[in-house]
Amino acid sequence: MSGLNFMSSLDKTGLQEMKFLDEMIDQVIILDKSKNICYANKSAIDRFGPNIEGQSISSILRDSNLLENIDLSVSDEKAKIIDIEIKLPNFQFYKANIIPGPSKLCDQDQSVIIFLKDLTEIYKTQKFKSDFVANVSHELRTPLQSIKLGLETINKGHAENDFESQKKFMPIIIQQTERMESLVNDLLSLSKIELQEHIRPTTEADLNEIISHVIKVNSDLLKKRESVVNYKADKGSHKILGNRDRLIEIFTNLLDNASKYSNKGVSINMSLKIKDNSILYSIKDNGVGIPKKYLPRITERFFRVNPAKSKEVGGTGLGLAIVKHIVNQHRASMNILSEEGKGTEFLIEFPKL
Ligand SMILES: Nc1ncnc2c1ncn2[C@@H]1O[C@H](COP(=O)(O)OP(=O)(O)OP(=O)(O)O)[C@@H](O)[C@H]1O
Ligand SMILES: [Mg+2]
Incomplete structure (x- = not known):
């Protein structure tokens, strides 16, 4: 029946x-x-x-x-x-x-x-995937077009027999190639970390050592941007269960953002505070800040408050998406406080070892 x-x-x-x-x-x-x-x-x-x-x-x-x-x-x-x-x-x-x-x-x-x-969740996943592919294609196509245009001009265009003009195109071609390279690297990083997000690291990592390393490695870039970093760490153990390379990615992107989205001469205050069961990392800048309405979207892939500015400073909009996944993988939590025109603070609380 x-x-x-x-x-x-x-x-x-x-x-x-x-x-x-x-x-x-x-x-x-x-x-x-x-x-x-x-x-x-x-x-x-x-x-x-x-x-x-x-x-x-x-x-x-x-x-x-x-x-x-x-x-x-x-x-x-x-x-x-x-x-x-x-x-x-x-x-x-x-x-x-x-x-x-x-x-x-x-x-x-x-x-x-x-x-x-x-079918809401299935629909959302499919839409997310197709949006992602569209975004990736767009982001790759833009530098690719500049490279093609530059090469065409050198090959058969007005710079064909003009060595000086050819030399002028070279830095643009190199810069756009680097942009494509960093985009592909970020995409690979994102897809790798997404696959591993549910696997909590089992190795010991020392946050103080890693942050000091990140500041040192980026000192030339920070000097170029005239950014001043003040870093203070509470005395005691700064050990967590963590993947050193992934943690380096977190602190590098947050430090890069803090100096990139601020005027020259910005002070960046970083600290590591030891709490009862956790270690709290903070990075605070007095840069452009993030408008309140954009805060919930800031860790979305390819989301940029000001795409033109990001293009100028070389951002792909994948940095914070990667940070968010690494934070989750470490069973840590992230909080973002920001005021437009005043500055931004990222707080990450890691469970203590
Ligand atoms: N400290 C900050 N101050 C102001 N705006 C910020 C700050 N950090 C991030 N943002 C905003 O959030 C956006 C996303 O940041 P995210 O790090 O994901 O991408 P990006 O820096 O543009 O590119 P990428 O990190 O991939 O090179 C930025 O484009 C910027 O608009
Ligand atoms: Mg960034």
Whole structure:
């Protein structure tokens, strides 16, 4: 007996017998012909709230396509399959199966059964992937176009026989090649760390030693940008369970950002504080700051507050996405405090060894 034939033999009291529908992952909603909900299974109640029975379907799923197809299904007595995309307050995506139900299932003589398959997470993952590919392609294409243009000009363009002009193009070609190289390196780093994010490092790492190393390695660059670094570490052990190379990536990117997104001559204050169960790292600059509305998006891949400025200072927008994954891998937590025009502070709390 098919599910629908089985339901045909039900009446309103039969709704009480449909407890088995509570075991379904999918949401099941039954409407009377006025589109009011006369039954919702457990999954639907968990999703849309405990008081949905008696409410109109449009109060929980405001989608004109759904409402039209319910009417159509009642009039032509045929099942429909449609996609439902809800944008606000949260993005939701469902595949809905609308089936004309048996009479007398609700109090009225017609009913409509809606099976909803929640595909929100799958949709989001797919969208994220295609956005990512589009972003990567765009980011690679921009420097590639400059390189191609430069080479064409040298090869057959106005610089073909002009050694001086050829020399002028070289630094641009080299700079754009370096940009592509750092983008590819960041992408590789990101994909590697994503794969390893769930594996907590098992080796000992000394945060004080690593931070001092990062400051030393970057001293020439910091001098060039006239950035002054003040670093203070509490006395005691600064050991955590950590991957030295990955931790170097965190501190390098945060230090690079602090000096990059500040005017020349900026003071960057870094500290390492030992707490009862954790070690708290802070890096604070008095640079351009991050507008409040962008703070939640700042660790997204390719997100830059000011893409033009980032281009000028050589940012790919992957640094903080990498930092976030490494922080997670170390079971640490990150907090960002910032005020536009005043400066930014990144705080990372690592569990103590
Ligand atoms: N200390 C900071 N002060 C102000 N803005 C910042 C700071 N750190 C990051 N940002 C903003 O966040 C964006 C993302 O930073 P992120 O480190 O991910 O990328 P990036 O520095 O542009 O490029 P990359 O690190 O890949 O070279 C930056 O483009 C900048 O707009
Ligand atoms: Mg950066």
